[in-house]
Amino acid sequence: MPLNKATVSAFDDALAKLATAARALIPMIAETLHAQFPTGAYLVLTRSKDPGHADDVLFLNSVRDASGGIVCWLDPSGGALDPLPAVPPEIAARWGDSDPRSQRDLLDLLQAVDAVDRYTFFDWLPDEARRPGESDYREPIGVPLPCQCRVSGECAPC
Numbered sequence: 667m668p669l670n671k672a673t674v675s676a677f678d679d680a681l682a683k684l685a686t687a688a689r690a691l692i693p694m695i696a697e698t699l700h701a702q703f704p705t706g707a708y709l710v711l712t713r714s715k716d717p718g719h720a721d722d723v724l725f726l727n728s729v730r731d732a733s734g735g736i737v738c739w740l741d742p743s744g745g746a747l748d749p750l751p752a753v754p755p756e757i758a759a760r761w762g763d764s765d766p767r768s769q770r771d772l773l774d775l776l777q778a779v780d781a782v783d784r785y786t787f788f789d790w791l792p793d794e795a796r797r798p799g800e801s802d803y804r805e806p807i808g809v810p811l812p813c814q815c816r817v818s819g820e821c822a823p824c
């Protein structure tokens with residue numbers, strides 16, 4: 667667009683589209699985690715309060731069942747070399763150049779979504795899925811992992 671045609675409304679429209687695209691990634695991430703951990707009810711995240719971080723950036727915590735039982739601990743900064751479980755090819759294809767088995771790529775994607783409009787896209791983890799003391803020092807975030815499996819029996823534990 668020529669500079670002399672630039673408008674604030676075009677910029678606002680682009681931001682709105684970005685926010686819509688970012689929000690749409692969250693169900694994709696949830697579907698991926700559900701495929702990897704069929705008994706998981708929440709992907710749990712925390713925000714950094716460390717002075718070394720300029721922003722309250724997101725960190726990985728765990729995958730939990732509905733009553734807070736740990737299905738899988740995750741590496742907070744995504745550095746774990748252990749890959750997450752494999753996913754069906756149709757889910758992997760939606761990750762493009764990112765690897766759905768990489769904790770680093772998962773965290774990068776979550777941080778990128780959050781950075782579009784911080785504190786907008788993620789909800790707190792319900793009390794019943796929290797661990798003792800968690801409410802006292804830092805509110806954990808919970809991304810629900812509903813079963814969206816289309817084929818009956820595709821996901822036995824659901």
Ligand SMILES: [Zn+2]
Nearest residue numbers: 813815821824
């Ligand atoms: Zn399922």
